[in-house]
Every structure is written in C-alpha cells, then in structure tokens.
Amino acid sequence: MVVFDIPFESVGPGLWLLQKNESEYGEFCSRDDALECAITEARRLEAATQTSNVVLNIEGIDGVWRAFDTSIKPYHRLS
Numbered sequence: 001m002v003v004f005d006i007p008f009e010s011v012g013p014g015l016w017l018l019q020k021n022e023s024e025y026g027e028f029c030s031r032d033d034a035l036e037c038a039i040t041e042a043r044r045l046e047a048a049t050q051t052s053n054v055v056l057n058i059e060g061i062d063g064v065w066r067a068f069d070t071s072i073k074p075y076h077r078l079s
Contacts, residue, residue, distance in 0.1 A: 001053040001054070001055065002020065002021060002042070002045055002053065002054045002055070003020070003021055003022075003054075003055045003057055004018060004019065004020055004025070004038040004041070004042060004054070004055070004056050004057065005018070005019040005020075005022070005057045005059075005065075006018060006031065006034050006035050006038055006056065006057070006058045006059065007031075007059045008031070008059040008060060008061055008063070009059075010031070014029050014030070015027055015028075015029070016028045016029075016030065016031050016033070016034045017034075018034040018037060018038055020038075020041075025037075025038075025041075035056075035058070038056055039056065039070060039072070042054040042056060042070045043070050046070055052069065052070075054069070054070060055067045055068070055069070055075050056068045056069070056070065056072070056075075
C-alpha cells in the first residue's frame with residue numbers, strides 16, 4: 001500500500017510538504033499543488049500496478065485526517 005499525506009497547515013510561509021509512506025516526497029508552494037502532485041502520482045502508480053492500493057490521506061481544517069482514493073472518494077479497503 002502507498003499512502004500520500006497532505007497536511008492542512010503549511011510548514012512555513014508558502015511551503016507544503018507532501019509525504020509518501022511517511023517520507024518526504026516533495027515541497028510545494030500551495031496545498032493544491034501538493035494535492036495535484038499526489039493525485040497524479042497515485043494514478044500513475046495505480047495504472048502501472050493495476051491495483052487500487054493507493055491512499056490519499058488529507059487533513060481537514062478540523063485537524064482530522066481522512067482517507068480518499070484517487071477519485072477523491074472516501075477510501076474503502078478492498079478485502
């Protein structure tokens with residue numbers, strides 16, 4: 001499983017970190033840019049592996065982390 005973490009808060013003025021499997025994956029000027037990169041990479045991984053084991057873990061304004069699939073629908077683990 002691959003997990004991308006997109007935080008709500010920046011780590012500094014105009015700096016959002018994108019993490020992939022708990023390691024820094026990239027730095028972006030906006031949260032939208034980080035999310036766009038995560039979606040693009042997640043879809044590329046899904047196409048390459050023919051699986052849906054990619055999760056976009058997005059933090060909301062309320063501080064709650066929510067899991068989504070690459071269609072930005074709530075993630076449901078396949079059994």
